[in-house]
Amino acid sequence: MKIYNTLTRQKEPFTPAGEAYTIYACGPTVYNYIHIGNARPLCVFDTLRRYLEWRGHKVIFAQNFTDVDDKIIKKANEEGVSSLEISERFIAEYWADARGMNVREATMHPKVTESMPEIIAMVQQLIDNGHAYASGGDVYFSTSSFAGYGKLSHQPLEDLQAGARIMAGEQKREPMDFALWKSAKPGEPAWESPWGQGRPGWHIECSAMTKHHLGDTIDLHCGGQDLIFPHHENEIAQSECCNGVPFARYWMHNGFINVDNVKMSKSLGNFFTVREVADKFGYEPIRFMMIAAHYRSPLNYSYDVIEQAKAALQRLYTCRENLDFALQNATDDGESLDLSHYREAFITAMDDDLNTAGAMGHLYDLVRELNTHMNSASKASLQAAAELFDELTGVLGLLYNRKAAQADDQVTALVAEREQARRDKNWARADEIRAQLTAMGVTIEDTPQGTKVVISD
Numbered sequence: 001m002k003i004y005n006t007l008t009r010q011k012e013p014f015t016p017a018g019e020a021y022t023i024y025a026c027g028p029t030v031y032n033y034i035h036i037g038n039a040r041p042l043c044v045f046d047t048l049r050r051y052l053e054w055r056g057h058k059v060i061f062a063q064n065f066t067d068v069d070d071k072i073i074k075k076a077n078e079e080g081v082s083s084l085e086i087s088e089r090f091i092a093e094y095w096a097d098a099r100g101m102n103v104r105e106a107t108m109h110p111k112v113t114e115s116m117p118e119i120i121a122m123v124q125q126l127i128d129n130g131h132a133y134a135s136g137g138d139v140y141f142s143t144s145s146f147a148g149y150g151k152l153s154h155q156p157l158e159d160l161q162a163g164a165r166i167m168a169g170e171q172k173r174e175p176m177d178f179a180l181w182k183s184a185k186p187g188e189p190a191w192e193s194p195w196g197q198g199r200p201g202w203h204i205e206c207s208a209m210t211k212h213h214l215g216d217t218i219d220l221h222c223g224g225q226d227l228i229f230p231h232h233e234n235e236i237a238q239s240e241c242c243n244g245v246p247f248a249r250y251w252m253h254n255g256f257i258n259v260d261n262v263k264m265s266k267s268l269g270n271f272f273t274v275r276e277v278a279d280k281f282g283y284e285p286i287r288f289m290m291i292a293a294h295y296r297s298p299l300n301y302s303y304d305v306i307e308q309a310k311a312a313l314q315r316l317y318t319c320r321e322n323l324d325f326a327l328q329n330a331t332d333d334g335e336s337l338d339l340s341h342y343r344e345a346f347i348t349a350m351d352d353d354l355n356t357a358g359a360m361g362h363l364y365d366l367v368r369e370l371n372t373h374m375n376s377a378s379k380a381s382l383q384a385a386a387e388l389f390d391e392l393t394g395v396l397g398l399l400y401n402r403k404a405a406q407a408d409d410q411v412t413a414l415v416a417e418r419e420q421a422r423r424d425k426n427w428a429r430a431d432e433i434r435a436q437l438t439a440m441g442v443t444i445e446d447t448p449q450g451t452k453v454v455i456s457d
Contacts, residue, residue, distance in 0.1 A: 001351040006251040020058035026223040029066040030090040033273040043290035063106040097274045100283030110209040119208040131241040135171040137183030143176040153229040203234035221248035285309040291356040334378035342366040
């Protein structure tokens, strides 16, 4: 497999340094429902993990929760509750949305509030190494002390410095320096430290949690394109100055999401949470939309796009349901199908920088062939097709709402009675039973292979 490494700006063979891929993904700041911009890295990198595991690799995947932050504190003060109550509430809401999109739990989900010893130790190490300094209860990282600053965003330090400012209340030496530790303020949660009570800066959190859970050097760090600078740039600086080794061997960043071809923004009124979209269209079309395009491409969200995703998903569901039905009536002497080339084409696409769009194209090529040959194929071919279909859709995390529901005894009896009525040419009774079944949420289709029963959700 090759991936595009943001650090080197080229595709490179993606191999683990050890027995397992170690991957860190920046998780949400939990002060509100996640928005559709958050959904893209969740779905994309969940798919990457699924694919690596499907290919037989072990993956250790960490995704954090930032559960102390200015926005969390502000919301807690507005509601008159603790920051912990806010963060725990929205961690629960995160899980509702993540599971709705079939995003699996990471190997570990560290929280900032549970990582203070590691954070404080890392800040102290940076001071000891001469890369950070205390100032009035705050601690700042000295960007000029790290020669590689700017290597991820590919911007020289001088250019970055040109737009930097020292804000009111900050006591840093240089405009580009950033906070590792913030002194306590009234109405904020705080922890004891060698520099007085306070809380960590945003960037140091991920560096400390990565080091603690995955080691000094990890295989892959991933997230949204908006995190390249300053967050990921600062993580590199902190980690490499503390540990003395490269922080991450590979970096992957997904593209932005626009809404109706305009950048999503609360001020423009085109800001949508995952929950809002799911309430109208369901969760699975959101996942489909997020992986239907290449992860590095910009993605446009609109009603038309997600309606198209729903329709495309329905094609997959219909094909899989038809496969089940065809299997019930298939014989051993039917047509033999060789579908192995679809699996290989799928792998080739995914190995090319996680090209889910290309992989999905091969999946629909498989659907077209199955639709053409399903009723004439042998039972062995159809069984192999169903297994391949489930394999490929499972890698993409799709078709997870497929029901394996079987018709209950009452439905079975009514279908049998209707078939007898049709044989007796008692069309009135046959129509009555069809209407009764429809009222029960059961659709029946008369096909050359027999009566097909579809149970609605």
